[in-house]
Amino acid sequence: MRVLVVVRQVPDSTTAIKIRPDGQDIDRTGVKMVVNPFDEFAIEQAVQLREKRKDVESVTALIVGPAQAAEALRTALAVGADDGIHLEDPAFDKLDELQTAALIAAAVKAGGYALVVLGKQEIDLDSGQLGPALAELLDVPHVGAAVKLMLADDGKSFTAHRRIEGAEEIVEVVLPAVVTCDKGLCEMRYPSLPNLMKAKKKPVKVLKAADVSGFAETVGALGGTTLHTFQPPPERPPGKMLDGEPEQAAQALVQLLREEAKVI
Amino acid sequence: MTNDILLFVEQRNDQVHPAALQAVTPAKALAAKTGGQVVACLIGDKLDAAVAAVDQMGVDRIVTVSDGALALYSVLRYRAALAEVLAKVQPRVMLLAATFMGRDLGPRVAARCQAALATDVVELSMADDGTLDVRRPVYNGKAFCHVRFPKDRLAIASVRPNAFAAPSGGGGAARETLAYAPAAGDERVTVKEIAKAGGAIKDVTEADIIVSGGRALKNEDNFKILFELASELDAAVGASRAACDAGYQPHSRQVGLTGKTVTPRLYIACGISGAIQHLAGMRGSKVIVAVNSDKEAPIFKLADYGIVGDLFKVVPALTAEVRKLKG
Numbered sequence: 406m407r408v409l410v411v412v413r414q415v416p417d418s419t420t421a422i423k424i425r426p427d428g429q430d431i432d433r434t435g436v437k438m439v440v441n442p443f444d445e446f447a448i449e450q451a452v453q454l455r456e457k458r459k460d461v462e463s464v465t466a467l468i469v470g471p472a473q474a475a476e477a478l479r480t481a482l483a484v485g486a487d488d489g490i491h492l493e494d495p496a497f498d499k500l501d502e503l504q505t506a507a508l509i510a511a512a513v514k515a516g517g518y519a520l521v522v523l524g525k526q527e528i529d530l531d532s533g534q535l536g537p538a539l540a541e542l543l544d545v546p547h548v549g550a551a552v553k554l555m556l557a558d559d560g561k562s563f564t565a566h567r568r569i570e571g572a573e574e575i576v577e578v579v580l581p582a583v584v585t586c587d588k589g590l591c592e593m594r595y596p597s598l599p600n601l602m603k604a605k606k607k608p609v610k611v612l613k614a615a616d617v618s619g620f621a622e623t624v625g626a627l628g629g630t631t632l633h634t635f636q637p638p639p640e641r642p643p644g645k646m647l648d649g650e651p652e653q654a655a656q657a658l659v660q661l662l663r664e665e666a667k668v669i
Numbered sequence: 670m671t672n673d674i675l676l677f678v679e680q681r682n683d684q685v686h687p688a689a690l691q692a693v694t695p696a697k698a699l700a701a702k703t704g705g706q707v708v709a710c711l712i713g714d715k716l717d718a719a720v721a722a723v724d725q726m727g728v729d730r731i732v733t734v735s736d737g738a739l740a741l742y743s744v745l746r747y748r749a750a751l752a753e754v755l756a757k758v759q760p761r762v763m764l765l766a767a768t769f770m771g772r773d774l775g776p777r778v779a780a781r782c783q784a785a786l787a788t789d790v791v792e793l794s795m796a797d798d799g800t801l802d803v804r805r806p807v808y809n810g811k812a813f814c815h816v817r818f819p820k821d822r823l824a825i826a827s828v829r830p831n832a833f834a835a836p837s838g839g840g841g842a843a844r845e846t847l848a849y850a851p852a853a854g855d856e857r858v859t860v861k862e863i864a865k866a867g868g869a870i871k872d873v874t875e876a877d878i879i880v881s882g883g884r885a886l887k888n889e890d891n892f893k894i895l896f897e898l899a900s901e902l903d904a905a906v907g908a909s910r911a912a913c914d915a916g917y918q919p920h921s922r923q924v925g926l927t928g929k930t931v932t933p934r935l936y937i938a939c940g941i942s943g944a945i946q947h948l949a950g951m952r953g954s955k956v957i958v959a960v961n962s963d964k965e966a967p968i969f970k971l972a973d974y975g976i977v978g979d980l981f982k983v984v985p986a987l988t989a990e991v992r993k994l995k996g
């Protein structure tokens with residue numbers, strides 16, 4: 406069986422977000438880009454499967470993004486993916502999440518992947534659309550936000566756990582399928598220096614719009630949202646500090662929560 | 670396409686998810702703009718109580734798809750059923766709640782029905798020409814942006830829990846039922862079991878109020894005082910990663926970047942310094958209270974109300990005050 410892991414490059418989670426003066430994006434100068442943390446779980450999961458099971462032939466890592474995104478692909482290769490696909494074309498920059506899913510579906514449809522793993526959401530746009538949409542477009546089942554994944558011995562199905570409100574859903578799924586990973590699925594190992602060097606020699610196929618058959622039709626059929634007017638979070642009025650002995654402060658707080666904030 | 674607004678009302682075991690009722694509010698506002706109706710849709714097996722709860726919210730029509738095969742949520746079956754409802758109702762906009770189910774179902778249905786989608790939205794408006802524009806948090810709440818929908822296709826938006834208050838007053842909505850037509854291959858996903866985590870204690874993702882504790886609690890036993898306050902407030906108990914890593918609480922209660930993201934009405938942080946990774950999980954809370962002995966703790970920068978003091982004295986005093994209030 407062949408496994409595909411879809412990754413994305415995002416600003417590091419500790420980045421201070423500044424908005425461009427024109428408000429149409431964030432200011433990306435000097436922002437450190439990393440592999441999307443949820444995708445790290447996906448990479449590790451895919452590589453572990455290949456290491457543990459004879460029936461897993463290969464792990465391919467795929468990314469959609471500008472030239473710089475090749476770095477994230479290298480990280481996946483250094484952790485253990487065998488080869489890479491880089492979908493790189495200015496025409497891809499304007500795609501929204503559903504259209505990106507359509508692009509990826511068109512590019513991998515013929516690839517014969519039994520399992521596609523990716524993060525449950527990207528930590529930049531936080532939209533979480535790609536995994537389920539990709540599954541729908543590939544006409545396969547998916548499990549969203551999985552915290553546990555157990556492949557059956559015969560390699561035809563798996564059991565997964567996913568968190569829901571106050572509980573876990575335990576689901577059985579027939580392959581081929583898509584799994585989006587929540588944190589905790591398995592922590593990504595740190596790629597070693599020799600493996601980073603080896604990753605440079607692993608094959609990466611760069612695909613342009615013209616190389617993806619059906620690109621225009623598939624992508625034109627859905628999605629099409631546009632982002633505009635980025636804003637900082639609403640200002641919180643300066644907090645009120647409550648002084649005095651614990652009993653007085655507690656009394657004042659409870660009164661404010663009831664009468665001013667109206668939350669209890 | 671009609672001018673109607675379809676609302677997918679999530680239920681489990683005939684109990685409606687509160688976030689789905691909250692989404693009736695923006696659905697009504699959009700319908701007022703389009704001149705259409707609010708159509709609620711419920712999918713499941715036994716739906717009487719859930720339908721009654723939705724009828725209380727004053728929607729115009731209620732469409733149900735009920736079938737034994739839909740008793741437990743299964744993404745393939747639910748997406749097929751919902752796509753049927755969409756084909757029947759032909760709404761201008763569909764809303765659903767951005768819960769675990771809504772996040773799972775929304776993108777699938779959007780892809781299946783060739784719609785456009787924005788998730789986790791906190792504001793919605795429709796221009797006179799019918800263009801939907803929504804506002805949503807990005808970068809973990811460190812910024813917001815607007816999303817404009819294309820005009821010529823179905824727009825789907827999932828609504829962030831607690832971004833709106835549920836309306837009241839209603840009854841007498843028109844009822845309709847649709848049969849579930851299983852599609853080939855829908856059985857490729859089966860939900861085997863729902864394993865309850867933590868028994869009767871509320872989960873942080875389902876609570877309107879969260880009392881959270883950090884490293885300052887020092888051990889598991891001391892968390893008792895937070896559970897006492899939580900029980901008075903009908904709240905869930907959360908924890909920082911430091912507290913979870915030290916074993917004071919299970920990781921299922923961890924709030925933050927590598928824990929859960931929560932947007933309760935009230936978040937009370939006790940003995941939590943306010944590291945950026947913790948804030949990442951709770952900055953969307955409506956009202957934030959911090960109790961910390963260090964007046965320089967970063968959590969106070971975000972807090973609406975702060976008490977500088979020893980949590981071992983302040984928390985029991987708060988519990989006593991809330992108890993007094995509730996008589």
Ligand SMILES: Cc1cc2nc3c(=O)[nH]c(=O)nc-3n(C[C@H](O)[C@H](O)[C@H](O)COP(=O)(O)OP(=O)(O)OC[C@H]3O[C@@H](n4cnc5c(N)ncnc54)[C@H](O)[C@@H]3O)c2cc1C
Nearest residue numbers: 883884885909910911925926927928940941942962963980
């Ligand atoms: C990649 C990454 C991911 C992370 N993800 C998360 C995450 O998801 N969630 C998370 O929470 N953290 C996360 N962290 C860790 C985070 O950086 C902090 O280390 C953690 O949040 C600190 O927890 P704390 O506030 O409980 O502890 P501390 O920072 O030690 O703070 C304890 C606070 O308690 C106060 N205090 C002490 N005694 C008392 C008392 N008697 N009464 C009142 N106040 C008292 C102190 O003044 C202090 O402010 C992550 C870190 C990394 C690097």
Ligand SMILES: Nc1ncnc2c1ncn2[C@@H]1O[C@H](COP(=O)(O)O)[C@@H](O)[C@H]1O
Nearest residue numbers: 412413469523524526527532533534535
């Ligand atoms: N441009 C992209 N290229 C590759 N993978 C992506 C891209 N955008 C999103 N993803 C993947 O889809 C997951 C969910 O993304 P999203 O649907 O955008 O929240 C991410 O964690 C990535 O694994």
